[in-house]
Amino acid sequence: MRKAPKQNEKFACSENSLHTIAEMQTFIDKYVAWLKDNT
């Protein structure tokens, strides 16, 4: 399992930063929080 990507690695347009279920869950949690704050 890959370690979570660093912020600067997330800048790469050539490779999606989501490689694991844990990364996907973290992203979904942050996205839902953003939607609550902005809608």
Next chain:
Amino acid sequence: MPTLFELLPNLQEKGYDLTSPETPFYNCMAWAAGDTARWWWPDPNDQYYWPAGIPRHETLQTFILLLKNIGYTVCEDAKYEDAFEKVAIYVDDLTGKPTHAARQVAYGRWTSKLGSLVDIEHDINGVSGRRYGSIAAIMKRPKE
């Protein structure tokens, strides 16, 4: 954790506007092409979307061919033209490989999806530098 200014220092001069939350579902090439559902990149393992018939090579020529396939032609400059939309392709200064694409949205303003991070609006040179390199081609197509 580095800030946008640390990673893209040219943004400091003319600033930027944040226009989306962090989303890993699409990248700069998808955004330039108007697609927010897929990650566009010609990786050799077929992991990401790339239109059929366009070679899966990470070269400037391939990216130009991709944009020609959706109606763009290479043009002289990034000057705003009301009847056209434009896309800038950035390449690594050492390898010449494409790194990024930005789409013009208004006079002097461009929109970029930064990898798996956020969308921003910025000056065309705001994302140039060590990370995304330099602009290698500007292309345009008539607005619909």
